[in-house]
Amino acid sequence: MQSYAAARSLFSFLTFIAWCTIIGGALIFIMAIAFLSQFNSSFPAMISAAIPGIGICLFGFLALVMVQIGRASVDSAEFGQQSLQVARDQLAFAKQVHHGAVSEPTTTQAASPSSSAPSQHQNGSVTYYSTVIAANTDGTYLAKDKTFPTLEAAKKHVDEQPVWSR
Structure with missing residues (x-):
């Protein structure tokens, strides 16, 4: 039952984008630190140059979390559909069993042809x-x-x- 195939495809694409953002932020962080270390810059200068990379990484992680929440909601909705289908099947089975039990003669009834008799x-x-x-x-x-x-x-x-x- 893949009724949410479009949502799954979208979340796969967004997961890819989130990971690219995380990796891009990490690269910006590393390049900023490496660039400033060539000039023997002070520690506060290195930290201030690394803040954009850290911010981009954090944004990527938040995007990844939101994508995983969305994917979990799609999984939950699909599981709900499957559970509803199982409940409907069990209800139909219970109705058949109930109707079969009602149509069978009981010991207090006279012996007469029932619906199960050929x-x-x-x-x-x-x-x-x-x-x-x-x-x-x-x-x-x-x-x-x-x-x-x-x-x-x-x-x-x-x-x-x-x-x-x-």
Whole structure:
């Protein structure tokens, strides 16, 4: 799920710019100190010449921090989308399980055909848990794109499938 690809690309570019700023500030700092050391300048003169380089480095670090905060917010938003999708999937699964449990007969009800009981069609196919098991002309049965020698084997295969894929 890369719905924030543009934001990720922008933050990658801004990270590159921030690191270039940090490296540029460090180079300015080193060059200022090296230039003034050739003339045997005083310590306060060297510090005052190094201040722009230090300031540029600090600005680069602050920019890098802001980029990382932005990237963390994109990661958080994407994680929120994934969590929401998982919650929706679980809700759909819970609804299917609930509807399946409601349609099954309880011990107090009379024995009557439930929705899970196979229903026979005119063409010889059987619907079992909303899965159509087709009867082939050679006496085999087709369920979920697999061939089975008996109807019971096909039903067993359907029973082994997760509820949401039936």
